Amino acid sequence: MDPPEERLLIEAAQRDLTRFADLYDLYFDRIYAYVARRVGDRAEAEDLVSDVFHQALANLRRFEWRGAPFSAWLFRMAANRIADRSERLGRERAIEPSPEFEEADQEEAHDRAKVFALVRELPEDQRKVLELRFAEEKSLHEVAEVLGRSEGAIKQLQLRGLENLRARIGGKHG
Amino acid sequence: MAERDRMEQLNDALDRWTPGEPVPPGGEIRELVSLARSLRQMPREFFRTQLRGQLKERAMATTSAATTFRKGFHSVTPYIIVPGAAQFIDFAKEVFGADEKLRVPTPDGSRIMHAEIQIGDSMIELSDGNEQYPPRPASIHIYLQDTDGAYQRALDAGATSLHAVEEMPYGERSGSVQDPFGNHWYIATHHGASHIPQGLRTVNSFLHVAGTAQLIEFLKQAFDAEEISVYREDADGPIRHATIRLGDTVVEMGEAHGQYGPMPSGLHYYVPDVDAVYERAIRAGATSISAPADQPYGERGAGVRDRAGNSWFIATLLRANG
Numbered sequence: 001m002d003p004p005e006e007r008l009l010i011e012a013a014q015r016d017l018t019r020f021a022d023l024y025d026l027y028f029d030r031i032y033a034y035v036a037r038r039v040g041d042r043a044e045a046e047d048l049v050s051d052v053f054h055q056a057l058a059n060l061r062r063f064e065w066r067g068a069p070f071s072a073w074l075f076r077m078a079a080n081r082i083a084d085r086s087e088r089l090g091r092e093r094a095i096e097p098s099p100e101f102e103e104a105d106q107e108e109a110h111d112r113a114k115v116f117a118l119v120r121e122l123p124e125d126q127r128k129v130l131e132l133r134f135a136e137e138k139s140l141h142e143v144a145e146v147l148g149r150s151e152g153a154i155k156q157l158q159l160r161g162l163e164n165l166r167a168r169i170g171g172k173h174g
Numbered sequence: 175m176a177e178r179d180r181m182e183q184l185n186d187a188l189d190r191w192t193p194g195e196p197v198p199p200g201g202e203i204r205e206l207v208s209l210a211r212s213l214r215q216m217p218r219e220f221f222r223t224q225l226r227g228q229l230k231e232r233a234m235a236t237t238s239a240a241t242t243f244r245k246g247f248h249s250v251t252p253y254i255i256v257p258g259a260a261q262f263i264d265f266a267k268e269v270f271g272a273d274e275k276l277r278v279p280t281p282d283g284s285r286i287m288h289a290e291i292q293i294g295d296s297m298i299e300l301s302d303g304n305e306q307y308p309p310r311p312a313s314i315h316i317y318l319q320d321t322d323g324a325y326q327r328a329l330d331a332g333a334t335s336l337h338a339v340e341e342m343p344y345g346e347r348s349g350s351v352q353d354p355f356g357n358h359w360y361i362a363t364h365h366g367a368s369h370i371p372q373g374l375r376t377v378n379s380f381l382h383v384a385g386t387a388q389l390i391e392f393l394k395q396a397f398d399a400e401e402i403s404v405y406r407e408d409a410d411g412p413i414r415h416a417t418i419r420l421g422d423t424v425v426e427m428g429e430a431h432g433q434y435g436p437m438p439s440g441l442h443y444y445v446p447d448v449d450a451v452y453e454r455a456i457r458a459g460a461t462s463i464s465a466p467a468d469q470p471y472g473e474r475g476a477g478v479r480d481r482a483g484n485s486w487f488i489a490t491l492l493r494a495n496g
Contacts, residue, residue, distance in 0.1 A: 017233035036215035046221050116216050134213040155181040162206040
């Protein structure tokens with residue numbers, strides 16, 4: 001997104017907080033990818049991501065546009081929450097990563113966010129199977145039970161879902 | 175390679191692969207396993223939409239709650255028109271423990287022009303109706319601590335059973351009745367931290383419509399509604415159940431079928447700007463019932479009818495009154 005466009009979205013949300021949803025849609029996947037990579041546990045990753053966006057909403061009107069992208073502000077808050085968490089867990093506070101490392105991490109999160117968005121465009125039943133089977137790491141049997149389908153049907157959906165996703169990723173990059 | 179072979183090969187490769195170990199070799203299948211692996215840190219869709227809803231609710235509460243709602247009300251309130259409104263109120267008191275908050279009789283005292291009852295954390299508005307507003311029963315999903323008791327009291331008070339009480343696969347104990355006035359009540363107890371599932375309230379409007387997908391599209395365009403969940407039995411089949419957020423309230427809906435035929439309902443919907451929402455609704459295909467106007471009871475209100483026949487009374491509290 002162009003900086004001027006992003007700026008308009010931020011200003012609109014600052015005037016009317018209910019428009020914050022637009023910013024959320026734009027940045028959710030990136031922030032989630034960034035946090036999930038650093039925090040292995042799903043429940044904790046979800047808590048942290050939730051904290052970051054609640055904090056962003058509460059402080060949105062304080063955000064000043066100084067040319068740095070809005071995402072940098074969100075990543076900053078995410079990094080702080082992650083550091084707080086390791087401190088809370090009694091681990092040594094991680095050494096601040098170098099700016100280059102941090103930048104590479106954010107870019108990587110951006111790439112993975114694009115894949116998440118493509119998963120969301122898949123037909124509903126394929127998307128659900130990929131989510132349960134790979135994100136939630138459920139067995140074939142468990143997925144079949146949750147969705148009320150046969151194991152054969154789940155095998156077919158996981159194959160089609162992954163093939164479909166691969167084709168879409170190919171389409172985007174090539 | 176035939177699809178069936180690829181299905182089996184992929185699944186075997188996925189089962190053999192343990193996180194942290196290198197992806198097993200094997201051309202195309204290898205590529206798919208590697209892709210599957212990159213999805214391990216994918217967000218759950220439920221989490222993404224739930225957090226979105228929470229943020230929106232919080233933004234709404236910060237921005238407008240105090241100025242647009244009447245005390246005790248939420249964004250959406252069912253408005254039921256029943257012949258015998260007084261008897262209906264007695265039924266709701268007896269069966270659901272409703273608390274009567276307001277009753278405005280017609281000048282000759284024979285009928286109720288407008289009444290409000292509270293059940294749990296929710297309000298229901300109702301009236302006897304007149305020629306302009308004929309009877310319009312509704313479907314209500316109501317969460318109570320004791321489903322069995324309420325179901326039995328409903329039958330004792332003259333309701334007929336639509337569905338006996340039983341455990342539902344989605345974590346609720348539930349049974350349903352049609353009251354003597356034609357309204358459907360889906361009585362339920364949610365098994366969880368509270369008897370009401372997160373995001374819902376004691377009283378929830380359930381719209382049975384012909385054309386649920388079109389209605390959802392309309393609600394998005396006209397009212398900025400947010401789709402929370404849509405459930406279909408078959409990918410191309412009708413929508414069996416959907417939850418949609420309007421302001422701070424979740425409304426349920428599903429395609430009409432069998433004894434759950436189309437049941438156009440009436441809803442009172444508080445918005446920050448009546449005139450703007452009215453215009454958007456008309457542009458999105460609604461017909462006008464009444465153009466925006468200040469009402470003597472302290473609201474600016476307007477009415478529109480969506481293509482499925484539901485009547486929406488959009489309103490905002492006039493400041494002098496708030």
